[in-house]
Amino acid sequence: MLTPAIQMQTALDLIQEVDRAARPADAIVSAFFRTHRKMEDADRGAIFGLLQDMLRHRARLGWWLARHGRSDTPRNRLLVWLTLGQGRGPDQIHRLFNGRKFAPEALSQNEHSLLIKLQGVALIHRDMPDEVRLECPDWALAPLQARFGDGFEAEMTAMLTPPTLGLRVNTLKATRKDMLRELANLGLSPEPSEVAPNGIRIRKRLSLTRLPALKSGALEVQDEGSQLVAGLVDAQPGDRVADFCAGAGGKTLAIAAQMQGKGLVVACDINQGRLKRCTERLRKAGAHNAQTQVLTSETDKWIKRRKGSFDRVLVDAPCSGTGTWRRNPDARWRPEEEQGLESLIALQARILASAARLVKPGGRLVYATCSLLPEENEGQIETFLAKTPGFKVVPLPQIAPDLRSCHEAYLSLTPAQHDTDGFFAAVLQRDLPEVKETPEDAE
Ligand SMILES: C[S@@+](CC[C@H](N)C(=O)[O-])C[C@H]1O[C@@H](n2cnc3c(N)ncnc32)[C@H](O)[C@@H]1O
Secondary structure, three states, rough: OOHHHHHHHHHHHHHHHHHHOOOHHHHHHHHHHHHOOOOHHHHHHHHHHHHHHHHHHHHHHHHHHHHHOOOOOOOOHHHHHOOOOOOOOOOHHHHHHOOOOOOOOOOOOHHHHHHHHHHHOOOOOOOOOOHOOOOOHHHHHHHHHHHHHHHHHHHHHHHHOOOEEEEEEEEOOOOOHHHHHHHHHHOOOEEEEOOOOEEOOOOOOOOOHHHHHHHOOOOOEEHHHHHHHHHHHOOOOOOOEEOOOOOHHHHHHHHHHHOOOEEEEEEOOOOOOHHHHHHHHHHHOOOOEEEEEOOOOOHHHHHOOOOOEEEEEEOOOOOOHHHHOOOOOOOOOOHHHHHHHHHHHHHHHHHHHHHOOOOEEEEEOOOOOOEHHHHHHHHHHHHHHHHHHOOEOOOOOHOOOOOOOOOOEEEOOOOOOOOOOOOEEEEEEEOOOOOOOHHHHHO
């Protein structure tokens, strides 16, 4: 185990790396821990937890620094968090920031005076504007207030709590009962998911390297919301299924398992690297009924050649990711989320229109996002239905009568209501061709 001071410097190194990079924090964290292979689980957990806390409270910490005329640097933010978030006094912080080998540089006079000013102060201040107090980026404030109305504050607060770890049992390799027993034997207090039939929740913070079943492919990390979306595809053994925006295959794997290895699921994406990862995961999971297809764009010729040939098509569209802020607290502050909403909405519409061509008559199209914004969700479905004759909504209660949703016709999950990531899914069915009555039928 590292000394507390060395652990603090290591956390600061990671926080600085995340701050400098334009990439999502989870990619930087994985790369960081790969270069610190020998680090013990307890140190990893503490360092990762500190990073997540700092990302979750980023706007509030920045606000305090601006109020005291200090620059918004990772080191300054950390000092404010240790004081206001963890309630540590200047003496304790001096012992950590002691300037010894591998420990943080000793505190300057200026830093010391900041700690003194912040003593005994609460993290939330009445002068904080809503977007700072609730850690909501400016661009998302009005749309999310409109979406949630009176529930806005509760949703934003829920998004500031650490998520549980969601696991899905790969039924091609194991049963939930066995996995619950195995995880309990590891002392992890697993809970069966109440909503996802193959889901397990773990509330304890842990290093994933502790789970051998992840290595063997018997378990996959997957939020319950994602598991429900894959379940709504309702793929049957023997079906032909296209997972249009498959990425690294999170939902492809769940769908392939639902099909008990029979039939075909094609994982499509424009990102070759993600599909390569998908192939590796499919192999590990023992899913032999799946293949990948790289697309040049959402209108790739492959689609035209296979139009009307799939029983099920899932479009897990690229989106603002507003539903995943609890899990990825840095996502809300990434500039592309701010600038890209309009172009994302246009892309989603193009993907939906093109993927719909793959659905056979009588087959189903499932459109899903991890967004909480109506324009990416029900708005997108309304536009599609207005432009595309021959598709009808299959209302959620008809397919999953026991699922509690915030929308009467679609699946709509939110962190405050369901304790999952925010998810949306709509199920549409393509009409069967009308059978013309022959004179004999009429008789
Ligand atoms: C929400 S992610 C998919 C996550 C994945 N289904 C899972 O469960 O892990 C959206 C995916 O859409 C892909 N994508 C973006 N533009 C696309 C396009 N024009 N056609 C097809 N896929 C696209 C992205 O590469 C990304 O992998």
